[in-house]
Amino acid sequence: MRRLTPYLLILPGGLWLAVFLVVPMVFMASVSTQEGDVVNGFAQTFAFSNYTDALARYQTQFLRSAGYGLAGTVLAVLLAYPVAYWIAFRGGARKSTYLLLVLLPFFVSFVLRTVSWKFLLADDGMLLGPLKSAGLLAADFHVLQTTTAVIGGLVYNYLPFMILPIYVSLERVDPSVVEAARDLYASRAGAFTRVVLPLSLPGIFAGVLMTFVPMTSDYVNAAILGGPANTMIGNIIQTEYLVNNDYPVGAALSFTLMAVMLAGIFAYARVLGTENVLEAAAR
Amino acid sequence: MSDTQAGTGAAAAAPGLSPVPAIELDGVVKEYVARGEVVQAVRGVTLGIAAGEFFSLLGPSGCGKTTTMRMIAGFEEPSRGAVRLHGHDVTDVPPDKRDVNMVFQSYALFPHMDVRENVAFGLRRRKVAEAEIRRRVGEMLEIVDLTGREKRRPRELSGGQQQRVALARALVNKPRALLLDEPLGALDLKLRQAMQVELKRIQREVGVTFVYVTHDQNEALTMSERIAVMNDGLVEQLATPREVYERPATPFVAGFIGTSNLLTGTVERIDGSTAVLPLGAGGRVLVERGGRQAGDAVVVTVRPEKITISAGEPEGNLSAVRGTVSEVVYLGTSTSYAVGLAGGEEVTVFQQNAHDGITTAERGDSVWLSWQQQYSYAIGS
Numbered sequence: 001m002r003r004l005t006p007y008l009l010i011l012p013g014g015l016w017l018a019v020f021l022v023v024p025m026v027f028m029a030s031v032s033t034q035e036g037d038v039v040n041g042f043a044q045t046f047a048f049s050n051y052t053d054a055l056a057r058y059q060t061q062f063l064r065s066a067g068y069g070l071a072g073t074v075l076a077v078l079l080a081y082p083v084a085y086w087i088a089f090r091g092g093a094r095k096s097t098y099l100l101l102v103l104l105p106f107f108v109s110f111v112l113r114t115v116s117w118k119f120l121l122a123d124d125g126m127l128l129g130p131l132k133s134a135g136l137l138a139a140d141f142h143v144l145q146t147t148t149a150v151i152g153g154l155v156y157n158y159l160p161f162m163i164l165p166i167y168v169s170l171e172r173v174d175p176s177v178v179e180a181a182r183d184l185y186a187s188r189a190g191a192f193t194r195v196v197l198p199l200s201l202p203g204i205f206a207g208v209l210m211t212f213v214p215m216t217s218d219y220v221n222a223a224i225l226g227g228p229a230n231t232m233i234g235n236i237i238q239t240e241y242l243v244n245n246d247y248p249v250g251a252a253l254s255f256t257l258m259a260v261m262l263a264g265i266f267a268y269a270r271v272l273g274t275e276n277v278l279e280a281a282a283r
Numbered sequence: 284m285s286d287t288q289a290g291t292g293a294a295a296a297a298p299g300l301s302p303v304p305a306i307e308l309d310g311v312v313k314e315y316v317a318r319g320e321v322v323q324a325v326r327g328v329t330l331g332i333a334a335g336e337f338f339s340l341l342g343p344s345g346c347g348k349t350t351t352m353r354m355i356a357g358f359e360e361p362s363r364g365a366v367r368l369h370g371h372d373v374t375d376v377p378p379d380k381r382d383v384n385m386v387f388q389s390y391a392l393f394p395h396m397d398v399r400e401n402v403a404f405g406l407r408r409r410k411v412a413e414a415e416i417r418r419r420v421g422e423m424l425e426i427v428d429l430t431g432r433e434k435r436r437p438r439e440l441s442g443g444q445q446q447r448v449a450l451a452r453a454l455v456n457k458p459r460a461l462l463l464d465e466p467l468g469a470l471d472l473k474l475r476q477a478m479q480v481e482l483k484r485i486q487r488e489v490g491v492t493f494v495y496v497t498h499d500q501n502e503a504l505t506m507s508e509r510i511a512v513m514n515d516g517l518v519e520q521l522a523t524p525r526e527v528y529e530r531p532a533t534p535f536v537a538g539f540i541g542t543s544n545l546l547t548g549t550v551e552r553i554d555g556s557t558a559v560l561p562l563g564a565g566g567r568v569l570v571e572r573g574g575r576q577a578g579d580a581v582v583v584t585v586r587p588e589k590i591t592i593s594a595g596e597p598e599g600n601l602s603a604v605r606g607t608v609s610e611v612v613y614l615g616t617s618t619s620y621a622v623g624l625a626g627g628e629e630v631t632v633f634q635q636n637a638h639d640g641i642t643t644a645e646r647g648d649s650v651w652l653s654w655q656q657q658y659s660y661a662i663g664s
């Protein structure tokens with residue numbers, strides 16, 4: 001009985017994963033190689049051409065999504081690091097208050113927050129309107145329906161996922177280690193690049209994983225803040241499923257996206273996830 | 284307290300050593316503002332540490348030892364006063380530009396680097412040539428007995444080994460002075476004693492000035508050439524271990540260093556070079572006269588191991604007081620007695636267990652305590 005206990009403990013969670021993750025995945029994998037339409041039904045024909053067709057048709061959106069995800073992730077690192085650093089080293093007794101502030105947006109629905117950005121950034125909205133009537137901006141200046149708006153929205157929505165892991169890794173850095181670096185003739189900048197930064201790389205690493213994946217597959221920001229030129233692969237998948245009812249193509253696109261991201265993550269983990277990189281960065 | 288400080292000639296270097304002190308603190312004060320209140324962690328310390336000296340800052344927790352050391356290292360700027368290293372004023376110089384290195388209480392090793400890179404860190408920052416770095420790091424690891432552990436990470440080492448990496452990492456830079464903040468505090472007793480010997484050996488070998496912070500009086504007494512005993516942000520006495528132990532400058536020093544008995548009395552008469560203080564029923568304490576007159580109040584300290592216990596009144600010209608044994612503790616090589624005097628004072632006595640472990644008195648016994656005049660030391664004389 002005692003030896004069975006660990007297995008019994010993972011049973012509820014394991015069942016949950018099996019029913020709600022593995023089963024739909026297998027089902028969708030099967031759908032992705034079927035042919036037909038909603039009216040006459042779909043039949044399994046092992047049509048792997050669904051994949052090549054989908055990729056050929058939506059190559060632009062694929063590349064755009066990866067580009068937006070990459071740009072958004074880089075921007076998020078640059079914005080999140082100083083915030084996390086400040087909370088970890090200067091936050092003093094109010095650290096948890098600042099962390100709560102970082103998380104505060106999560107108390108409001110993701111879509112609602114993005115829609116409110118649409119109001120804020122509207123061509124004659126509360127931000128651009130006054131600037132335009134004051135003559136500070138050209139009348140046809142706009143933010144919405146641009147790449148800037150979409151990437152800005154992505155960064156805004158996923159920033160906390162970057163701040164938190166970086167904060168956690170910085171919080172674990174013993175301040176006396178930084179003093180030791182200063183004592184051993186490192187300048188302020190040197191102590192940062194050779195001690196603080198390498199010790200926080202695991203946090204950056206985790207933050208990148210936690211933001212790049214959802215940013216790349218996001219469709220809400222492109223749908224609300226972007227225009228036709230900003231369509232991401234998430235929007236295409238949504239359209240194929242819910243508008244065109246072309247389930248096989250939607251499924252094939254989803255699996256392609258998943259495969260590409262998994263490959264990217266593994267490559268990234270292989271290159272950055274080892275201690276040797278930390279060591280090299282610190283020398 | 285300030286007159287005691289001046290009286291011990293704190294700023295002067297120890298005799299026989301280099302005339303320009305390696306480290307000088309000149310009226311150093313450090314104030315912190317905590318919750319709107321000004322806290323004086325260090326309240327005016329003036330002292331000089333000679334080159335090559337093993338110098339200890341000794342005092343209870345919170346007396347300002349770490350703060351004093353951090354001002355020497357450059358992590359804290361004094362609110363008032365000056366810090367000089369080899370005659371140069373470094374009060375405003377940042378830590379990376381000071382020729383001293385620190386061994387941190389928690390070691391503060393770089394967790395992402397192996398032993399070799401930890402030790403090489405300072406040399407790399409100073410752009411020392413790679414070949415020389417290899418040579419010096421190798422030499423240093425040999426001195427601290429860590430050869431063969433170059434590729435280990437700090438977390439893969441024992442506490443004692445981490446301690447030695449921290450030491451090597453500082454010493455490899457050949458600093459003018461090494462600052463050690465309770466470096467053995469995290470080690471267990473056996474290892475701590477072994478490391479004390481080890482530290483002394485290393486200090487002799489490299490000849491660097493050691494400034495050693497500790498709250499452990501035994502450690503300070505056995506290792507140091509001179510000790511500054513600190514209390515509440517001030518130096519109460521700066522002297523050799525023997526002097527601090529035998530001739531404590533203040534009641535605080537007498538109480539903090541080892542076990543010591545404090546007896547307060549008034550000089551009744553002067554008998555040649557001896558001042559006699561009556562104490563309790565028929566008891567008397569003899570102390571060197573010095574400048575004392577009849578009627579002066581005196582605080583006398585006497586160490587527990589100098590006192591003899593006897594059942595009857597001792598013969599001869601001795602200090603002798605009466606009391607009742609309230610506690611007997613067998614300690615192996617010695618026995619410790621607590622004896623309550625008639626006036627309410629409690630006196631501790633250590634007796635060697637020379638013969639068959641037979642104790643000379645039992646709880647509740649009425650006894651005489653006696654000691655020679657030379658073991659009575661009037662505090663502040």
Ligand SMILES: Nc1ncnc2c1ncn2[C@@H]1O[C@H](COP(=O)(O)OP(=O)(O)O)[C@@H](O)[C@H]1O
Pocket residue numbers: 315316317322323324342343344345346347348349350351
């Ligand atoms: N950064 C600080 N802010 C406020 N008070 C401090 C600070 N550092 C030390 N103190 C206070 O100064 C006093 C001396 O501290 P410290 O030098 O660490 O003593 P020690 O090392 O002898 O134990 C203590 O009362 C401590 O609380």
Ligand SMILES: [Mg+2]
Pocket residue numbers: 348349
């Ligand atoms: Mg301390």
